[in-house]
Amino acid sequence: MSEIKSVAITGASGNLGPHVLKALIDANFQVTVLTRSRKPGAYDASIRVVEVDFTSVESLTAALNGIDGPVSTLGPAVTESQTVLIDAAIAAGVKRFIPSDYGSCSTNPKLKDHPIYAQMFTVRQYLQDKAKAGNLAWTVLVCGAFLEFLLDMPMMLDFENHKATLYDEGDNRISSTSLSNVGNAIVAILKNFEATKNKIVHTSQVILTQNKLLRIAERLRPDIKWETSKVQTSAILKEGLDGVTAGDFSMPVIFKILKGTAFAGDVYGSAYDETDNDLLGVKELTEKDLESLVAGKLT
Ligand SMILES: NC(=O)c1ccc[n+]([C@@H]2O[C@H](COP(=O)([O-])OP(=O)(O)OC[C@H]3O[C@@H](n4cnc5c(N)ncnc54)[C@H](OP(=O)(O)O)[C@@H]3O)[C@@H](O)[C@H]2O)c1
Missing domain, CATH: 3.90.25.10 (UDP-galactose 4-epimerase, domain 1)
Structure with missing residues (x-):
């Protein structure tokens, strides 16, 4: 049984976000969309949408109150700002954090200091440190292009x-995975709470x-x-x-x-060649x- 019932998604209006949002709704999670600004008609009226300030721990903590698992699909332009979101997730007492990463080679140690990738390493390290301190658990999804x-x-x-x-x-x-299957893989991460805890998991079609x-x-x-x-x-x-x-x-x-x-x-x-597809x-x-x-x- 999944320990996650309520999920917040950030970045739901981007390239990947709508596919993840659909998968979460189809899987019957209680979904909250966190957005910079609510655009009229952007989401079905049944979806809870909360406007937040992504630079403010207070704003994000209030929005994450009662949420079990925030899923980030924030754009690459704001990768590093996820440390604020992580601080808020901890303050709100969430169970699992899935950062916006979703790369092919983004976890390769050779890219640790490369522009673009370095920020992803910073966020992963931040999550690992917080998890070591017992503050929250995380899962990173590698999905290929x-x-x-x-x-x-x-x-x-x-x-x-x-x-x-x-x-x-x-x-x-x-390696490559379709956008809808990235959404499905995220649902599976949330449902397989223990098996995916504090791990980098791989999918590829x-x-x-x-x-x-x-x-x-x-x-x-x-x-x-x-x-x-x-x-x-x-x-x-x-x-x-x-x-x-x-x-x-x-x-x-x-x-x-x-x-x-x-x-x-x-x-x-x-x-x-090795994946967690099963x-x-x-x-x-x-x-x-x-x-x-x-x-x-x-x-
Ligand atoms: N594997 C691949 O082939 C591949 C390809 C592209 C992207 N990716 C990864 O997938 C993830 C999502 O990428 P994406 O292309 O879907 O992202 P995106 O479309 O560029 O942005 C996603 C959302 O981030 C939110 N956002 C919040 N603050 C922002 C700010 N200051 N500036 C810009 N956006 C902001 C926006 O939602 P609101 O306006 O609703 O707040 C935006 O719609 C990233 O981790 C990226 O690295 C992977």
């Missing part, structure tokens, strides 16, 4: 223009490579000719890091760091499932 991001955006293959910029040789592996996707696309539509080029992930990463060192934190620079790490395959451990109830994609997804992208 969001499947929709990989297939809907020109990240691995540009399905619209039939172009592929291959990272290194195109064989770099990356499929391990992709660009060449694997390209081969499926070519098999399904031999009439389409793909234009390919190559780029070294180490070079992209260096460009991104040089940009940040020069004080440029723009999105293109941040994306270079993300691509140079998440798409570098085993260099930063973006693919993992515990989390996440089903892996079959070759046929993957073929159908690729077929849906080919026009």
